Amino acid sequence: MTEWESNPTDTDAEVREATVEELEAEVRRYKAEAEEHWQQFLHAAADLENYKKQAARAREDAVGRTRRALLTVILSVVDNIERAVAYGGQSEDAAPIVEGIRMTHRQVLDLLANMGVRPFEAAGKPFDTRYHEAVEVVPPAGEHVAGQVVAEIQRGYLLGDEVLRPARVRVAREQS
């Protein structure tokens, strides 16, 4: 019986110890788990933030690209109006219709200017790939020096400070 009396206390202590150990292990496990979840949450939150920024930027890019594409399409029509005016001006009987086309041309340039689109001069400038696209090379003649833009074949336009469309140009050949 004495054994019975002494033993329970031992066992109690053992049980308590075991329990404490178990509990400690559990706490550690939960802590680790909590930390892992916290990290996952932080990642998810960061992903969302980054995604928001990215999405905003992608939207801006898309809008910019669409606008440039649309304006470029309009420019191709402007080119043709310009050609019509050029031919119309040559003929003797520059009828009122030519004047009408000329006015239409001015109108569309004004509208484009309101949107920040303006043409830039290329003829006579030194060839610069930022603004010019060489379409034809000719031997230098007259006042033109090598590497200089001799003539503008298709007008270039800026949108704000950026090149919307480079000018297509004829360039005086460089001496090689």
Add this chain to the structure above:
Amino acid sequence: MARVVGIDLGTTNSVIATMVGGEPQVIPNAEGSRLTPSVVGFSKTGERLVGQMAKRQAVLNPENTVYSIKRFMGRRTGEVEAERKIVPYKVEEGSNGMAVVRIPASGKTFTPEEISAMILQKLKTDAEAYLGEKVAEAVITVPAYFNDAQRTATKNAGEIAGLKVLRIINEPTASALAYGLDKKGAETVLVFDLGGGTFDVTILEIGEGVFEVKATSGDTHLGGDDWDERIVNWLADEFRKAQGIDLRKDRQALQRLREASERAKVELSTVVQTTINLPFITADATGPKHLDYVLTRAKFEELTADLAERCIGPVKQALSDSKLSEKDLNEVILVGGATRMPMIQELVRRLTGKEPNKEVHPDEVVAIGAAIQGGVLAGEVRDVVLLDVTPLSLGLETLGGVLTTLVPRNTTIPTRKSEVFTTAQDGQTQVEVHVLQGERPMARDNRTLGRFMLDGIPAATRGVPQIEVTFDIDANGILNVNAKDRATSREQSIKITGTSTLSKNEVQKMVKEAEQFADEDRRKRDAAEVRNRGDSVVYQTERMLREAGEKVSADERQRVEEALKELREALNTEDSERINRATDAVQQASYKLAEEMYKATAGAPTGGPGASGTPDGEAKGDGEAKRDGEDVVDAEYRRTDG
């Protein structure tokens, strides 16, 4: 952590992409374009131009402008005799017999690796500017047929550009990765890559994430540009027949012809005929000449039939080399802009008997696959928490038996949405919340998940009580619906666990039904809305009449009452048009009524019931779902208190 990118270093164009938030994304270059021409130019002053800028001065400076350098990568001069003759720049023999490029402008030779490195460098620099962070590591793609020397040269190019090349992968492998075919359990894949100037066919075998190239074939000088050229020649021939002028001799006209031809080709991928319209293309003694032709897709296909024919041989060759028949193919992938042409897609269908994968942008698919591979190697694709989505929309029944959706289908969970509803009857003290799941607009066509009552709402004019209903779905798909009367804070809720127990088939069936009955459902919903409006107008007008009392003349009162009578009768029928007409009539009559009342009381506003919505209340929690007074939804909270 420095960023990892995937680069498609192409013969004509190059593309760079990276993983952003777990998704591959193409990075635009400094000029804002997603494609960078693989062209390098050297000016007399020693300035180096890459991409679009280099292309712009190519005519001016042909011997110092290098394009198609990929064709010379890791090759000995003896292997590229034919190519050497085509390009306008000078290809010489360097050390160990390797091909090198002589650039007169800088007075020295460059290895193809060095030229390629200049392209890579631009891609890297532009990407860094766009991303705002350093790009240090890359996965670069090469054609499947590249040999060791060519692969090593590509890797060296990367290193020269300051990139740590994590891996060189095959272009078709990258394409398969972009389509996630490594995870799909697809076994045998045919990649059909028709670019601007090259055509490659590859047969891949995928097993356990390992890609094995079974066979490659192709045509190193066949691409979309050839199709353009056919249109140019057709236009020029037609024009010469009609006008006697050869536009090909006029550089300026030719330039316009080329652009118009490419545009026509692109358009003919979506429409069956296009107009090529070039006013003032040239002029002679008789005046300006215009070019104006219609090109049908049929004519275009006739003009280019032999080009399409040239694609057949390599496909058959690749199949026979890998000892497979088209029946052994599990998937077919289209790569390269030219594969947008219907004639090519049709050809691939005919040759393989399969519907090809073509959803990923064909110009970008290789770079996207490389970026995915880069992401895997960099550990970017970490153990992401797998988030589920709601398979079907969740909502509740509102006035007229209409389903009001709170959580649309495909919403990522966990999520929480709340919305404020109100009563439909005066003195209503109890509302029933009928929780539904499904895509049909009428409540009865959807699946009931549960229903409960919220009572003890203080009796008030309809539209005044504010009942906030919150749907809260946890990560396990368990839905908690709570309804709370804001005035008394009384609340009631229900927990529903079966929201995602539907099988895939059931979900598909429900979604399909919604599409199938879309028209009919819309009519029903419209009818319910017409009825709701009529009902609401009856209520408001009756109230107005009561409040007006003696202020309106008997005549006026009678006119309004007659209109009301007709509307009440109309509401007893199913005739939406009649209800609508009667509603409008009552409204017209009641405007007169209001006018008279104003005259009588000189400006005291009456304040209709609808306007009394939520003066100060804001749904707590999810701010997005809060609704202003005007938006309070009349819920079909059936009157159950007699």
